[in-house]
Amino acid sequence: MRKPEHVFDREREWASLVSFASDTGRQARLGVVSGRRRQGKSYLLQALASSMGGIYFPALEVTEAVALRLFTDELIRFTGAPVPAFRDWIDAIPYLFSVVQDRAVPVVLDEFPYLVKASPELPSIIQRELGPGGSGAASTARLLLCGSAMSVMGGLLSGTAPLRGRAGLEMIIRPFGYREAARFWGITDPRLAVQVHAVVGGTPAYRKEFVRGDAPAGPANFDDWVIRSVLNAEVPLFREARYLLAEETEIRDPSLYHSVLAAVADGNTSAGAIAGYVGRKSNEIAHPLHVLVDSHLLVKEHDLFRPNRSHYRVAEPLITFYHAIMAREWARLERGDAATVWRGSRARFLSQVVGPHVEMLCREYALHADPAAGEVGSGVVPDPANRTQIEIDVAVLAPVDHGRPRKVLSLGEVKWDRSMGLEQVTRLRRARDLLTAKGYDTGDTVLTCYSGAGFTPELAAAPGRDVRLITLNDLYT
Structure with missing residues (x-):
């Protein structure tokens, strides 16, 4: 299913959601979608429900009785038929599963933490209905629980939480x-x-x-x-x-x-x-x-x-x-x-x-620029002889290869507002020598200078075989 034109980017997320929602298995499925507010979770899930003819229920911070009445209204819109009044979620969840049995469709409960706040037992009810003998056994609903309170959403599937082990999708919508x-x-x-x-x-x-x-x-x-x-x-x-x-x-x-x-x-x-x-x-x-x-x-x-x-x-x-x-x-x-x-x-x-x-952006760039990268971050290399420490803004390490020295792919320094010169390369080269003495594999280590203000003529003219110069244009290419 093609992503709607009005949804910007999110290609990977859309493909995962469509794959989950269109699963043809004859049993209800559970997915959890979380992410901080303002990231477009609701926008994405509304588009999914609309494209696949599903249910989208945006919860409000109200009492359980009001939430159930609003949920009833949504079911009426979906079925086009009368829906009984629910006393509680013990009635509502089985009824939901019973009306979604002909085809796989997404059922989105957005702002799920609001529902849990008013009805703490709701995750346990969903767990029961998804389990053996539950109403979800004959349903084709693809239930998606969504929320912005990360502590609540993260706890749904952790430790001894009722829904642990039940989810077939766990997605975080990031910036x-x-x-x-x-x-x-x-x-x-x-x-x-x-x-x-x-x-x-x-x-x-x-x-x-x-x-x-x-x-x-x-x-x-x-x-x-x-x-x-x-x-x-x-x-x-x-x-x-x-x-x-x-x-x-x-x-x-x-x-x-x-x-x-x-x-x-x-x-x-x-x-x-x-x-x-x-x-x-x-x-x-x-x-x-x-x-x-x-x-x-x-x-x-x-x-x-x-x-x-x-x-x-x-x-x-x-x-x-x-x-x-x-x-x-x-x-x-x-x-x-x-x-x-x-x-x-x-x-x-x-x-x-x-x-x-900019240092953080350069680390993100390095992670995607080098296919051999196993870990990207920053670090400090002690220099006992000079009684100082060398800060490495962008360090790229190869994946751990047990029994072999850890390979250092790149050591980088970042300057946003100052031109970089040979002194930065000298410092990085010193750090590389110190890491070699500590047992790291630095035979192919590249010394990388990331600059937002350019490089001195000396460095730009002869960067050296083991030196790489990265500009802001490179970050966005």
Whole structure:
């Protein structure tokens, strides 16, 4: 089944959903679709249900009785016949399975966490009806549970949860990649694309609804766009970063969680540094860190050369932008002084927001550019002789080959706003020698310079056989 023209990208997700929904087996199937709000889950599932003549039920945050009445109305629309009033979901789920028996169709229960909040027993009811002797045994329904509360959706299939082992599809709808996001925004200039992505990332909803369809007209228009659409208190995007935490039911102390995000956005990436920033003990922030990672608001990454050490980064660019630029000037922004705030924050935006963001984009580029890559990340190489450490922004390792030294495919350094020269290559070469001494296989290691500002004439003229130069144009090619 062809994807509707109005659905941008999502080719892989669409193919998986169609494959699941059109399964011809004579038994009900269960799928779980999750992802943070604004990623287009509902848009995609509505298109699926409409294309295949299925059921799409968007739950509301209401009582069980009201939810059941709304669900009854949806079943009436689907069957074109009267539907009995349901006392509870114990009545409703078997009836649903009984009316879907002639052909495989998707049945979408969107915002499923709202239903679970009002009826905690609902997952157990679904589990029973999908099990041996349940009403799902004779049904062709392809039941899709969808939601944005990642802690709730992630828990549906984990541990001892009733639905564990029942799902035939588990899909997470993620933001667009940086290249797809540039196409979605209609941006062809790589430098402008990087800056816009550093503010709004790849979240589809931020392109239209949240900025009233406003996009930068070109590189020279970026500053004006930030002032009129991001820092403008009358535009919905202005307060969005503050609301992202509200989706998660596991969060009991929003101020603590906002403080943890602020710590990471400010460059405190280890658990100890985060604890020191927020004024708590390390064990007191363990749970908030776990919840934020499960909610896809933080990402936990390991140092590739020191596996016992890990660090965190903010997964949502808008949160980083908010804490670096907006939070400290909130009162002035609410008064409408966005132009003055932006003039005073422009340098901080380039160093604290765009700089780290470009490093992340370069790692994403490296992962897809090298088919032999097994692991891509960052790391620190100790240099005891010089009493220092060499930070590797982009490290590419081959897959583990047991019994053989780990092969280092590439060591890279990233500079957003400064030209790169031979000194960067010298530092990377030193790191390669140190890794060789530690037992890594560096025979074919390429030293890669990623630059947003170009390269010195000396480096550009003679990069060397083992040196590769990557520009912003390369990232978007």
